[in-house]
Amino acid sequence: MNALLGIDYGGTHTKLLLVDGTEGDGPVLARESVPTAGLDVLVQDVRRFVGDQPVARFAMTVAGTFDAATGVVRRSVNMPWLDGTAPAQRISAAVGIPGSAVQDGIATAVGEATLGAGRDADDVFVIAIGTGIAGAHIVGGQVRAGAHGGAGEVGHVAIAGAHRCSCGQTGCLETLIGGGQLGLRWVEQSASRADPPTARDVVVAAEAGDEAAQAVLAQASDGLARALLQVSALLDPGVIVIGGGVARSPSWTVHPAFERARREATFHRLPEMRLAELGVWAAAHGAVLAAADEVG
Numbered sequence: 001m002n003a004l005l006g007i008d009y010g011g012t013h014t015k016l017l018l019v020d021g022t023e024g025d026g027p028v029l030a031r032e033s034v035p036t037a038g039l040d041v042l043v044q045d046v047r048r049f050v051g052d053q054p055v056a057r058f059a060m061t062v063a064g065t066f067d068a069a070t071g072v073v074r075r076s077v078n079m080p081w082l083d084g085t086a087p088a089q090r091i092s093a094a095v096g097i098p099g100s101a102v103q104d105g106i107a108t109a110v111g112e113a114t115l116g117a118g119r120d121a122d123d124v125f126v127i128a129i130g131t132g133i134a135g136a137h138i139v140g141g142q143v144r145a146g147a148h149g150g151a152g153e154v155g156h157v158a159i160a161g162a163h164r165c166s167c168g169q170t171g172c173l174e175t176l177i178g179g180g181q182l183g184l185r186w187v188e189q190s191a192s193r194a195d196p197p198t199a200r201d202v203v204v205a206a207e208a209g210d211e212a213a214q215a216v217l218a219q220a221s222d223g224l225a226r227a228l229l230q231v232s233a234l235l236d237p238g239v240i241v242i243g244g245g246v247a248r249s250p251s252w253t254v255h256p257a258f259e260r261a262r263r264e265a266t267f268h269r270l271p272e273m274r275l276a277e278l279g280v281w282a283a284a285h286g287a288v289l290a291a292a293d294e295v296g
């Protein structure tokens with residue numbers, strides 16, 4: 001019996017997922033989350049995790065940009081030890097299993113669209129709101145990458161406000177609702193706090209009645225509502241799926257955004273709007289699907 005391996009090589013944790021068969025949607029044989037370390041440790045983790053199981057192929061996520069032909073990482077902001085290396089080739093040579101790299105945001109989106117909240121739909125736009133925001137439009141199981149591979153950058157669509165984004169523009173969706181930015185927006189409104197709080201801290205404060213935190217989350221969900229209307233106007237997807245860390249407190253962010261988008265839609269053909277279902281395993285499933293594509 002053959003199997004496929006998905007490796008989600010994340011900034012803090014690495015998720016290993018073994019799936020039966022070579023279609024990518026078979027039963028899960030094993031899964032494990034280990035602390036992320038260098039590639040030498042990852043080789044040992046993969047060997048131990050796979051054991052004697054025959055594996056046809058693997059794919060591993062890369063958090064950053066890489067050359068599609070060679071697999072060489074151009075730049076990984078959070079995992080700089082990958083810059084200039086070809087991590088999938090290195091793992092492949094060490095463990096004797098053919099494998100390739102897949103961009104982490106793409107893997108998350110394909111996982112959710114194919115096996116998660118979008119699995120019954122053919123045309124799905126996925127928005128993953130973490131520290132940054134990843135977006136991807138998946139039609140018939142394939143990502144619509146665009147002519148230059150740059151489609152889906154919903155985090156850098158200018159929405160509102162004058163905050164400078166990491167991309168150089170002002171007012172991007174990411175400045176309103178990106179995980180790191182929620183804390184910064186809260187600090188601006190309540191100067192007494194020294195450390196940059198997390199998105200979770202902002203939600204906890206809002207739940208405890210902190211009006212500044214509530215206002216920051218209201219602006220964030222308004223911005224997300226506007227982005228939902230823009231995605232609908234431009235792409236008319238069948239389903240929009242929202243996941244990522246910020247979506248784990250949906251009553252403050254995602255649900256009000258869904259309601260506001262429904263209220264404000266005029267000509268739009270609004271899609272079904274759903275919360276993601278695979279949680280932190282979405283990218284590992286997406287990696288398995290990428291491996292299945294290569295086998296096919």
Ligand SMILES: [Zn+2]
Nearest residue numbers: 156165167172
């Ligand atoms: Zn931006």
